[in-house]
Amino acid sequence: MSLTNQIRYIGVNDHKIDLFEGHYHVPKGMSYNSYVILDDKIAVMDTVDKNFTHEWLDNLASALSGRTPDYLVIQHMEPDHSANILSFLQAYPNTTVVSSNKAFAMMTNFFGKEVTENKLEVGEGSTLSLGTHELHFITAPMVHWPEVLMTYESSEKTLFSADGFGKFGALDVEEDWVDEARRYYIGIVGKYGAQVQSVLKKASSLEIDTICPLHGPILSGDLTKYLSLYDTWSSYRVETDGVLIAYTSVYGNTKKAVELLAEKLKSNGCPKVVIRDLARSDMAPVVSEAFQYGILVLATTTYNAEIFPYMREFIQSLTERNYQNRTVALIENGSWAPMAVKVMKSLLEKSKNLTFAENSVRILSGVSDENKKQLQTLADELCQEYLARKEDTANKNDLTALFNIGYGLYVVTSNDGSKDNGLIVNTVSQVTNTPNRIAVCINKTNYSHHVIKQTGIMNVNCLSVDAPFDVFKRFGFQTGRAVDKFEGMEKLYADNGLVFLPQYINSFFSLKVEDYVDLDTHGMFICSVTEARVVSSKETMTYTYYQNNVKPKPEAAGRKGFVCKICGFVYEGDTLPDDYICPLCKHPASDFEPLK
Numbered sequence: 001m002s003l004t005n006q007i008r009y010i011g012v013n014d015h016k017i018d019l020f021e022g023h024y025h026v027p028k029g030m031s032y033n034s035y036v037i038l039d040d041k042i043a044v045m046d047t048v049d050k051n052f053t054h055e056w057l058d059n060l061a062s063a064l065s066g067r068t069p070d071y072l073v074i075q076h077m078e079p080d081h082s083a084n085i086l087s088f089l090q091a092y093p094n095t096t097v098v099s100s101n102k103a104f105a106m107m108t109n110f111f112g113k114e115v116t117e118n119k120l121e122v123g124e125g126s127t128l129s130l131g132t133h134e135l136h137f138i139t140a141p142m143v144h145w146p147e148v149l150m151t152y153e154s155s156e157k158t159l160f161s162a163d164g165f166g167k168f169g170a171l172d173v174e175e176d177w178v179d180e181a182r183r184y185y186i187g188i189v190g191k192y193g194a195q196v197q198s199v200l201k202k203a204s205s206l207e208i209d210t211i212c213p214l215h216g217p218i219l220s221g222d223l224t225k226y227l228s229l230y231d232t233w234s235s236y237r238v239e240t241d242g243v244l245i246a247y248t249s250v251y252g253n254t255k256k257a258v259e260l261l262a263e264k265l266k267s268n269g270c271p272k273v274v275i276r277d278l279a280r281s282d283m284a285p286v287v288s289e290a291f292q293y294g295i296l297v298l299a300t301t302t303y304n305a306e307i308f309p310y311m312r313e314f315i316q317s318l319t320e321r322n323y324q325n326r327t328v329a330l331i332e333n334g335s336w337a338p339m340a341v342k343v344m345k346s347l348l349e350k351s352k353n354l355t356f357a358e359n360s361v362r363i364l365s366g367v368s369d370e371n372k373k374q375l376q377t378l379a380d381e382l383c384q385e386y387l388a389r390k391e392d393t394a395n396k397n398d399l400t401a402l403f404n405i406g407y408g409l410y411v412v413t414s415n416d417g418s419k420d421n422g423l424i425v426n427t428v429s430q431v432t433n434t435p436n437r438i439a440v441c442i443n444k445t446n447y448s449h450h451v452i453k454q455t456g457i458m459n460v461n462c463l464s465v466d467a468p469f470d471v472f473k474r475f476g477f478q479t480g481r482a483v484d485k486f487e488g489m490e491k492l493y494a495d496n497g498l499v500f501l502p503q504y505i506n507s508f509f510s511l512k513v514e515d516y517v518d519l520d521t522h523g524m525f526i527c528s529v530t531e532a533r534v535v536s537s538k539e540t541m542t543y544t545y546y547q548n549n550v551k552p553k554p555e556a557a558g559r560k561g562f563v564c565k566i567c568g569f570v571y572e573g574d575t576l577p578d579d580y581i582c583p584l585c586k587h588p589a590s591d592f593e594p595l596k
Contacts, residue, residue, distance in 0.1 A: 003210065003218060004156055006038045006133065010059035012052040013170035020168065024187055024284050028180075029170030032056075032080055033214050035160065036063045037153065040131030041070040043098075045151065045160050046214060047084035056084060057091060068092060071120070071128070073135070074099040075149045075162040077106040081214055085115055096120050098128065100139065102147035122149070138202055140164065142195040144188055150199065157209040163189070164199065165226055166215030178229065179285075181216065185233050186288040190321035196234035200227070236325045237468055238294035241503070242272025243382060246286055247299035247331075248279055248308040254333045257367050258299050261331070261375045268383035269390045278310040287317045295327045295382055298344055299361075302334035307343045319350040325466065329357035329378055335365045355538075357381055388535040389492055389502065396495065401507035401532040402430050404462045405438075408540045411461040411475050412440060413499050414451045420491065420499045421480035423448045424472055426543055428460055436529045438511055441522045445586075447481040449523055456513040458525070459498045464538035467504035469550050477567060477584045495531050506536045554595060562592040570595060 001009040011033035020026045032048035034056060042064065048056045060069075072095050074082055085107065089095065096118040099107075107115045122128070128135040136152040143164055151160040167181035189196060211219040211226065219226050232239050243265055249255035255277070262273045274293070276286045290296050300311040328348065332340030341360055348354060359381050361374045380387070387393040405428055413422040427441040440460060442449040452458050463471065474485055490502045500508045511527035541550070552568045561572035567585040571592065580589040 008063040028173040031171045039133045043071040046081045049080045050083035140199045142192045166213040183288040193234040239292045242293045243295040244293045245297040264379035269386035297329045299331035302339045315347045324352040327355045331361040333363040385536045404507045413459045416451045422475045424476035440525045461501045461505045462507040463541040464506040561595045
């Protein structure tokens with residue numbers, strides 16, 4: 001199969017395999033991908049599984065059309081990609097093997113000897129010219145083995161991504177990429193989110209048209225979807241709004257409680273409720289769903305003063321993959337000495353940034369009327385955000401929203417008559433409480449200042465600590481006069497007709513401008529409150545939290561210059577001009593500090 005005139009696919013499909021890595025069910029098979037780059041010099045990119053030696057060598061010979069390869073590039077040493085190194089060298093003994101130092105050590109471990117005298121060791125920043133094609137090597141340690149390389153071919157802007165961006169399933173099977181890629185990523189790479197983030201940062205500086213993974217389809221065209229999902233998965237952010245309920249039940253009573261909870265969640269506006277019986281489910285897809293959704297409910301029986309084995313296995317599968325940044329609710333059942341909640345919490349201690357629901361449910365054998373009330377209370381707690389979003393269930397006069405005002409960070413939304421707009425501000429304060437008055441300061445150079453001066457209304461969204469840096473890039477680093485800041489986002493509207501954010505906020509309030517104070521560079525809008533909603537119980541994003549936990553840290557090693565304290569942009573040089581303006585967030589030189 002030709003990917004381009006000079007890059008050919010020579011991989012194989014495996015429909016005989018039932019368990020990938022002896023663990024993951026693959027009913028639709030598996031692909032083992034290999035590629036060849038034809039130029040003045042010829043490079044073969046990886047081999048395939050041992051069960052397909054001759055098929056692969058036939059594919060290679062067909063692509064070569066009588067020529068001889070110059071290089072065999074080994075990016076990853078798992079046997080499904082490296083098993084045919086010796087078979088290849090028997091057929092093409094003069095080929096130079098190209099790989100990392102760690103990979104060459106592994107080859108000796110796998111094959112019991114030095115595989116070749118013709119070897120070229122490469123590392124981060126190494127290059128290899130084939131003629132018009134040039135290979136740039138990128139180290140990707142622990143994605144998901146320590147020896148892994150990725151390779152960027154600059155002339156055709158192709159990234160050979162090793163196991164990155166792979167998925168389960170053979171290439172001759174039609175299926176959606178996302179679900180099987182998520183299951184593949186969470187199961188195999190999920191523990192190494194920090195390392196994946198590092199590789200994504202390297203990839204962001206490359207112009208990539210095509211991604212060639214070692215499993216799954218070749219990705220081309222608009223790659224935003226794939227890169228965005230990998231960013232979400234590797235930073236452990238919530239992918240899909242909803243609740244996963246994972247349970248075990250011996251005699252059906254815990255199952256009954258789970259079904260009742262699901263009904264109550266749906267009636268409270270939860271957009272997606274997924275129920276999984278761990279004793280009857282393939283564990284890997286359920287683990288990936290736990291990372292997909294923002295809320296996880298665990299319901300199980302006490303079993304031998306412990307918990308049911310399937311639940312223990314499930315929780316261990318989560319924690320060993322760095323499960324974090326989620327809300328977890330617990331339901332236990334026990335006829336005489338319920339212990340499940342205590343045990344589940346102890347197992348989850350390994351996970352970071354979990355928020356446990358204030359309410360839990362304890363069932364003593366059968367589901368009682370009191371349990372039904374507890375389930376309703378739990379459903380109300382878990383659906384706080386959904387209830388606050390819905391027109392008919394929202395408390396629009398919940399002035400406790402004002403308690404979430406601090407020296408925090410906010411998105412102020414407005415509308416210029418043709419499109420919704422928003423900007424980041426950090427100066428919002430309550431100035432009186434009888435009546436309630438809010439002061440909002442906005443730089444006069446911002447388009448939102450101009451819009452609000454004309455319309456006299458705005459919404460203030462209180463950002464919560466789960467807001468990712470993308471929110472700040474979207475609303476802070478571009479002007480609403482030139483772009484639609486809400487493009488591609490779900491829109492929800494308050495009673496004043498202005499949009500409010502569907503996620504990453506704990507409160508919002510609608511304001512009507514009553515007075516205006518000119519503060520030279522800024523304008524202060526003094527406003528009355530026309531609507532106030534509390535959306536979640538998450539903490540407010542403070543400026544300090546943003547600086548320490550959200551804003552990307554600049555890579556300072558070997559660099560001299562100044563870093564923007566607002567967005568992290570680095571200006572390289574010995575001196576920073578007094579009139580310099582940050583090209584990203586448009587803040588002045590006074591908001592830069594020396595790079596340390």
